[in-house]
Amino acid sequence: MHKKTQGIVLRQVKFKESDKILTIFSRENGKISAIAKGARKTKSPLMGSTQVFCYSDFVLYRGKSFYHVNQGEVLNSFYSLRNDLYKLAYGTYILEIVEAGITEEESNEKVFLLLLKTLNVLSVIEDDFLKLVLAFIIKFLSFMGYKPHLRRCVVCNNNLMGRIKFSISQGGVLCDKCKNSDLYALSLDLNTVKAMDNLLYAKLDNLDEVQIPESTLLNIEKILTKYLLAHIDKKTFKSLDFIKSIPK
Incomplete structure (x- = not known):
């Protein structure tokens, strides 16, 4: 048939x-x-x-x-992705994430449309590739059922104040009172949490309106990569390793 x-x-x-x-x-x-x-x-x-x-x-x-x-x-x-080394590398990374994270023969139209939109945007932008990919990753995680808890403490639901951390195992931000509940939690600050929240809810077409310092993007990348790897049971992404090897 x-x-x-x-x-x-x-x-x-x-x-x-x-x-x-x-x-x-x-x-x-x-x-x-x-x-x-x-x-x-x-x-x-x-x-x-x-x-x-x-x-x-x-x-x-x-x-x-x-x-x-x-x-x-x-x-x-998406022919233009093949004409730029960075676009090709980040595009390949996006495909690798989807292939690793999606279950065989289990439909997920939200992720399908997210992938399609991300490739469309990647094919026309000239910079800020990392910001686009991080927005893709945090949206992908959310559509797969792993939406990170960002606006309040994932343990006690209190407002975020003082020194905070992100818990991979508990799926969100820990407040100052709860930060020691996970010995492996990753350090971050309120500006980083706000930037992650912006990436989660911003439209991919409008990411140029979301201003995030490079140092914050790199910290978000570290957190989201570990969070992603933990939930799709993968140790590394070959395409990400290649991106890191490209001379700046």
């Missing part, structure tokens, strides 16, 4: 002489594995629609082990 779906190609692996095995984040079926026969041939009608980053209309049919890509039509190739 054939099935039509929109999908974003998260990953491709060479298979046999001219085929590809794709990881596709589909709008209706979540993350799926699909084989695209002959897609590596220069004249293949599937060559364009099965490239990594491509947002395409697919016609699939279900085989014993994989879906099979019968047809594909490119809706947006």
Whole structure:
């Protein structure tokens, strides 16, 4: 039985002489594995629609082990991401997060639309890539059920005052009174908490209106990376390691 779906190609692996095995984040079926026969041939009608980053209309049919890509039509190739090393690296990081965090064949339209919007914004901006990716990560965590508790203490629900910390295990900010309830909690200040809250609720189109110092962004990156890794049971992101290796 054939099935039509929109999908974003998260990953491709060479298979046999001219085929590809794709990881596709589909709008209706979540993350799926699909084989695209002959897609590596220069004249293949599937060559364009099965490239990594491509947002395409697919016609699939279900085989014993994989879906099979019968047809594909490119809706947006996000070609500009391939022309800038930083855009390519951060785009790859975003795809790696989604692939690691999404369960096989479990639909999540909120995350699908978030990914699509983030790739759209990344393809047109010229700087502030880290701010965009951090906004993506904190929204992604929220849509996956791990929304961080930022406006009050996650333990006692009191206002945040004095020295505060962020608890990965408890999922939010600890007030001065509760900060020692987690020995591994990470230090931060009220400005960092406010910046995280702004990233959580700001529209991705309007991030240029959210002014955050670089030092604060780097602290948010440290906190969100650890929080993300803890919840998707992953030790590291290869694409993030690559980003860190790029000379400034």
